[in-house]
Amino acid sequence: MTATSLLNISGVSRQRAGRAAVSDLSLILNRGQVLGLLGVNGAGKSTTLAMLAGALRPDRGSILLDGQDFVASPELARQTIGWLPEAAPLWPELSVDEHLMGFATLRGMTRRDARRATDAIVERLQLGELRRRLAGVLSQGQRQRLGLACALVHDPALLILDEPANALDPVQVGELRKLVRERAAAGCGVILSTHVLGEVTAVCDRVAILHEGRLRHDAALRDDADGHILESTFFAIATGASAA
Numbered sequence: 001m002t003a004t005s006l007l008n009i010s011g012v013s014r015q016r017a018g019r020a021a022v023s024d025l026s027l028i029l030n031r032g033q034v035l036g037l038l039g040v041n042g043a044g045k046s047t048t049l050a051m052l053a054g055a056l057r058p059d060r061g062s063i064l065l066d067g068q069d070f071v072a073s074p075e076l077a078r079q080t081i082g083w084l085p086e087a088a089p090l091w092p093e094l095s096v097d098e099h100l101m102g103f104a105t106l107r108g109m110t111r112r113d114a115r116r117a118t119d120a121i122v123e124r125l126q127l128g129e130l131r132r133r134l135a136g137v138l139s140q141g142q143r144q145r146l147g148l149a150c151a152l153v154h155d156p157a158l159l160i161l162d163e164p165a166n167a168l169d170p171v172q173v174g175e176l177r178k179l180v181r182e183r184a185a186a187g188c189g190v191i192l193s194t195h196v197l198g199e200v201t202a203v204c205d206r207v208a209i210l211h212e213g214r215l216r217h218d219a220a221l222r223d224d225a226d227g228h229i230l231e232s233t234f235f236a237i238a239t240g241a242s243a244a
């Protein structure tokens with residue numbers, strides 16, 4: 001592991017319903033890096049992210065965060081990782097404010113720190129007008145923004161986003177991109193799964209492509225030329241035109 005690496009995934013596998021959902025995955029994520037995770041439906045992206053978030057245990061392999069095995073220490077995962085799953089886990093009868101206070105205290109903050117963190121994330125994600133509204137009456141895009149705020153409220157070193165642009169309008173997609181780059185500039189790691197190739201070229205500096213649970217491509221994205229190559233690489237892997 002290098003001095004700047006934040007996450008070190010080594011030989012991770014996981015079966016689901018008796019079939020290999022992720023097989024022998026190894027990846028390193030450095031601080032300040034935004035990694036885009038691509039793959040066709042069922043490729044294993046969400047399973048991978050759920051393991052990285054500590055919500056699913058790998059059957060084999062290790063995941064080190066800052067050199068520590070977080071599979072064995074769920075408390076470390078809770079405090080260091082922010083996860084926005086495909087469907088944000090919200091409670092319809094709780095307000096925006098109550099969600100954020102709840103997530104912050106669950107991550108180990110005192111009530112005072114949780115209040116401060118809640119105020120800061122409400123301001124950063126422009127949720128001020130919504131903070132007393134119940135989650136059950138939010139629009140889909142507003143729910144997604146609340147899910148993102150819940151993932152970020154404790155200022156995690158690693159941010160895991162599963163299709164974060166879902167239901168967001170173009171203005172909010174722009175805000176999301178800015179936020180992701182801000183996290184990277186602050187030295188955090190971000191992993192973002194999406195079906196939109198343009199999202200990856202716009203915001204990521206590295207891309208990994210999963211296919212049938214296996215890592216088939218892992219490369220830096222430096223400029224537009226890399227973006228064009230990404231498109232052809234993705235389709236070659238997705239259609240089986242690229243050898244395993």
Ligand SMILES: Nc1ncnc2c1ncn2[C@@H]1O[C@H](COP(=O)(O)OP(=O)(O)OP(=O)(O)O)[C@@H](O)[C@H]1O
Pocket residue numbers: 016017019020021039040041042043044045046047048
């Ligand atoms: N809860 C579950 N129970 C059983 N099998 C599952 C479950 N969730 C996913 N799988 C299976 O695991 C494999 C990988 O699914 P996963 O959701 O990780 O893929 P994905 O790349 O995120 O797909 P998508 O782009 O459609 O969200 C698939 O074969 C899927 O059917």
